[in-house]
Amino acid sequence: MNAVVPEAAATSPERLRLTEIFLSLQGESRSIGWPTVFVRLTGCPLRCQYCDTAYAFHGGEWWDFDGILAEVARHGVRHVCVTGGEPLAQKRCIGLLERLCDAGYEVSLETSGSIDIAPVDLRVSRVLDIKTPGSAEVERNLWSNIAQLTPNDQVKFVVCSREDYDWAKAVIAEHRLVERCEVLMSPSFSQVRPRELADWIVADRLPVRFQMQLHKVLWDDEPGR
Numbered sequence: 001m002n003a004v005v006p007e008a009a010a011t012s013p014e015r016l017r018l019t020e021i022f023l024s025l026q027g028e029s030r031s032i033g034w035p036t037v038f039v040r041l042t043g044c045p046l047r048c049q050y051c052d053t054a055y056a057f058h059g060g061e062w063w064d065f066d067g068i069l070a071e072v073a074r075h076g077v078r079h080v081c082v083t084g085g086e087p088l089a090q091k092r093c094i095g096l097l098e099r100l101c102d103a104g105y106e107v108s109l110e111t112s113g114s115i116d117i118a119p120v121d122l123r124v125s126r127v128l129d130i131k132t133p134g135s136a137e138v139e140r141n142l143w144s145n146i147a148q149l150t151p152n153d154q155v156k157f158v159v160c161s162r163e164d165y166d167w168a169k170a171v172i173a174e175h176r177l178v179e180r181c182e183v184l185m186s187p188s189f190s191q192v193r194p195r196e197l198a199d200w201i202v203a204d205r206l207p208v209r210f211q212m213q214l215h216k217v218l219w220d221d222e223p224g225r
Contacts, residue, residue: 023035
């Protein structure tokens, strides 16, 4: 890894703490199935009860932007996903996103919805979670983010129960989300059966994109996949 000493990293505007960089298939969002380089930043202020990347909460190594760009380029694909943890918890993430866009990549950002997305480069497809009551972090939703959404962005609901589904339907209607951007809905792994959620969506003719986590179907919860 392109690690550097923490003392230098603390003062540099172009370094971030990373848990991993790896090549896989995008497992969700509108780019599902594309070979994608994932840049996973370390740290997250939330503790969603279904989180599958708790290993990214702590640790990691410092990388400079040039090193990150070089490692991304080494994999030879055009899709890049910056994720976490919560990548926006490290403010320098904004600069990395700009650098990736300037380099010509198709860039997406997976964010919890608890931090302001306004500073993020509009070339980035911001995949914004809206936390349901079943996530145990519904109070962390930053509702002002909805006004920032563009057609290039995506909103994601992870549904843990029928109550979560009904809550999400009400939020979609109240905020007219489908008029702002694409809306995604997926079952919480092991809590809601995929067919069950699919049946609810079809019965309601809900204008959302049903999705499953492809990476879990293929590789279960193996880190770095």
